Amino acid sequence: MPRAATLLRLAALALLVAFLVTPQSFAPLFAPLTQYGAPPIYDQGNLLTLALAQLGTVCIAAAASTVVAVGLGIIVTRESGAQFLPLSRTLVNIGQTFPPVAVLAVAVPLVGFGEKPTLIALFAYGLLPIFENTLVGLRTCPAAVLEAASGMGMSAPQRLLSVELPLAMPLILEGMRLSLVINVGTATIGSTVAAKGLGEVIIAGLLSSNTAFILQGGILTGLMAVLLYDALAAIERRLLRSVSMD
Amino acid sequence: MISVENLSKIYGTTTVVDGVSLAIKRNSITAIVGTSGSGKSTLLRMINRLVEPSSGRVLIDGQDTRAEPAYLLRRRIGYVIQGHGLFPHRTVAENIATVPRLLKWEAPRIAARVRELLEVFQLEPARYADALPHQLSGGEQQRVGVARALAAEPGVLLMDEPFGALDPIIRDKAQEDLLAIQRRFGTTVVVVTHDMEEAFRLADHVAVMSAGKLLQYDRPAVLLRRPADAFVSRLTGLADRAIRLLSLVTAGEAALPGTTDGPTVAASVSLREALSELLWCGAQSARVVDADGAVRGQLTVEAILARGRP
Numbered sequence: 001m002p003r004a005a006t007l008l009r010l011a012a013l014a015l016l017v018a019f020l021v022t023p024q025s026f027a028p029l030f031a032p033l034t035q036y037g038a039p040p041i042y043d044q045g046n047l048l049t050l051a052l053a054q055l056g057t058v059c060i061a062a063a064a065s066t067v068v069a070v071g072l073g074i075i076v077t078r079e080s081g082a083q084f085l086p087l088s089r090t091l092v093n094i095g096q097t098f099p100p101v102a103v104l105a106v107a108v109p110l111v112g113f114g115e116k117p118t119l120i121a122l123f124a125y126g127l128l129p130i131f132e133n134t135l136v137g138l139r140t141c142p143a144a145v146l147e148a149a150s151g152m153g154m155s156a157p158q159r160l161l162s163v164e165l166p167l168a169m170p171l172i173l174e175g176m177r178l179s180l181v182i183n184v185g186t187a188t189i190g191s192t193v194a195a196k197g198l199g200e201v202i203i204a205g206l207l208s209s210n211t212a213f214i215l216q217g218g219i220l221t222g223l224m225a226v227l228l229y230d231a232l233a234a235i236e237r238r239l240l241r242s243v244s245m246d
Numbered sequence: 247m248i249s250v251e252n253l254s255k256i257y258g259t260t261t262v263v264d265g266v267s268l269a270i271k272r273n274s275i276t277a278i279v280g281t282s283g284s285g286k287s288t289l290l291r292m293i294n295r296l297v298e299p300s301s302g303r304v305l306i307d308g309q310d311t312r313a314e315p316a317y318l319l320r321r322r323i324g325y326v327i328q329g330h331g332l333f334p335h336r337t338v339a340e341n342i343a344t345v346p347r348l349l350k351w352e353a354p355r356i357a358a359r360v361r362e363l364l365e366v367f368q369l370e371p372a373r374y375a376d377a378l379p380h381q382l383s384g385g386e387q388q389r390v391g392v393a394r395a396l397a398a399e400p401g402v403l404l405m406d407e408p409f410g411a412l413d414p415i416i417r418d419k420a421q422e423d424l425l426a427i428q429r430r431f432g433t434t435v436v437v438v439t440h441d442m443e444e445a446f447r448l449a450d451h452v453a454v455m456s457a458g459k460l461l462q463y464d465r466p467a468v469l470l471r472r473p474a475d476a477f478v479s480r481l482t483g484l485a486d487r488a489i490r491l492l493s494l495v496t497a498g499e500a501a502l503p504g505t506t507d508g509p510t511v512a513a514s515v516s517l518r519e520a521l522s523e524l525l526w527c528g529a530q531s532a533r534v535v536d537a538d539g540a541v542r543g544q545l546t547v548e549a550i551l552a553r554g555r556p
Contacts, residue, residue: 148331151296151404152344152394153321166335 009230016223019216020048030212040212042201051220054197057115057190058183061122066176069127073134074160092131095124100186104193118190118197125186126179133175137168170240177232184225188217247272248293248402248434253302255288255458262288264458265302270451272401275428275435277445279481280455289455290404290438294323306402321345324395324403324433328410330387332379338364338390339375345398363393366427385416389423396431403428405437409444421447442482446490454478466494471556488554492517495553501534501543508532513542521550 019026023041030040041047072088075081100121107117141164149159165172191199198217205213248270255263263285270276278286291297293304295316304311311319332341339360346356364371367389379387388409395403408424409417421444428435439445445452446466453463454477462474470487473479483490497520498513508529511520513536524532524547534542 142331142334144327144329144331145333146331147296147327148325148391149333150317151294151320151325151327151331153317153319153348154344155315155317158317158348163333 009227012223012227016220016227019220019223020051023047023216026216030216033212033215034210038208038210038212042204042213042216044204045200047198047201047216047220050196050198050200051224053195054184054187054190054199054221055224057118057195057197058122058180058187061119061183061187062126062176062180064119064123065126065179066130066172068123069130069175070134070172073131073138077135077138078156088131092127096128098124100125101189101192104189108193113194115190115195117193118187118195121190122183122187126183129178129182130172130175133171133178134168137171138164141167170236173232173236173239177229177236180232181225181229184228185221188221247307248436249305250289250293251303251305253289253292253304254300255285255292255297256300261458263292263299266455266458266460267302268453268460268463270434270436272434273428273432274450275425275437275448276451276453277449278436278438278453278455279440279442279445281481282440283457284455285458286438286453286455287406290406290436293402293436294320294325294404296320296325321348321398322400322402324398324400326391326395326403326405326408328407330379330391330411332387332390332394334379337376337378338369338382339371341379341390342394342397344394345400349398351398359397363397366430367393367423369393384412385420388412388416388420392420392424392427396427396433399431401434403433403435405435407439408437410439410441417444424448442490446494454481456481467491470494489518491554492521492550493519497532497534497545498536498542500549500553501545502549504544505541506531506533506544508544510535511545512537517545517550517553520545521547524550 027040034040069092072084072092076085076088103121103124104117107120111117111120145163145167146159149163154162187195187197188199188202191197191203198221201213201217201220205211205215205217248268250266250268250270253263253266254261266285266289268276278289280286288297292299293306293311295311298316306323333344336344342360342363343356346359351359360375361371364374369386369389374382374386374390379390382390388411392405392408395405409420412420424435425448427433435448437445437448449466451463452466452469454461454469454474456477462469462478469478469482470491473482479487493516495517496513497511497515497517500517501513508531509523509527510533511523513534520532520534524530524545531544531546533544536542
């Protein structure tokens, strides 16, 4: 079974890379989906550049979400910051419930078109899973382990860095993974406000009724999301093995 | 020497520890006993300031424990808790090296100390050094917990129900190891337990706590012969106090001159075990022998019984 799964992963990766590097070789596949001699493969930009731009946007947004969400999670699990828990939860929940499209609509007048409004929308959307997982990870550190750490003479920052965060790491990573994967898909809407990404392909398809464009934009985004999810899950498993509890 | 002076801890309107004073001798083992909620753990945790006292003070070798930040104080005091609290993401060697690392010892010194402790605790370094805590049995985990507490050669070792989670056979061995290690390193040990048997076996002095107050602080034999009040006598076991007295004296200590052809008992066993052996064999006297087989003397049933009187 693991061998079959590995093969499937490699096949998906090969497909993605091949499509991005030599999109024209897939033209015959998409030609039946076009009408009136429209181009079967997106020709107004380089697919590889678009995919990398989208990935870049998602990663920057995820990095910012992680810093803020993990930071908040740490603050509200300290004795002195416990009172900020309800407030932080509310903020983070708003980030998740407020639709990214609405965030774009609000952000564009403030920061203009391009990458920035997309980054803001993705950042807000990605906070919740990381924050909640950080919270659970830090709260479920065994009490005896924490007491031992303090009893050994670790200062509060030492305890946080060398005991609490390492023990919470698998859950934090899981939150990051969820957030990243959700945002790979969500990032496509950024193209409505002129952010570079595969959303451009989908939108071009919608505007010109070119099903081939819509499909290739969707497939590429989907492949990226699946592969990213898989790669991060593998890293987590490796970490989990070294932090496994009795 | 630890001196606890008029120490109190008050949470809101509840007084958990109420004006306790104790002088704990260097190189001794002191047990703090009491029912749950008696404040014994809080008292222990005020010594390394995991709990900050509401009033009173603690001096270790004449120095007030508040003279330095709590986390620096704790690096000089070993601490063992029930359920060991080993760091699950670190190997046995890394766990043991925790405090030496915090104290920024040099790597070779840390490695040598870890190795020494693994050997003292009968944990084959090749097999255990790189193991993770969850790969160990309960008894081994507990030993690593004690080794970790002793790593930086602390003068004082605090233990909070250290053997509570172990099954009886492993607990017996762990207690024996603790006695041997205390003799070897000369550590001053303070152990909190609710198990009187354990307290009598380990401790030179026993402190009995109830409702935050220290009721009595004395040698085990004095506790049994002259309990301060009804609570102390009930806690130390009114019904079998004579038998408990016998368990405080070894056969070697009580041996009389002469020899006999009765059964043989080791000089290191308690009179309680010696008496049990005599009852079992239906004999009136037993030969007491050293670990190397030399006859130390003899013990008669009468001589043993005489030791169980007030």
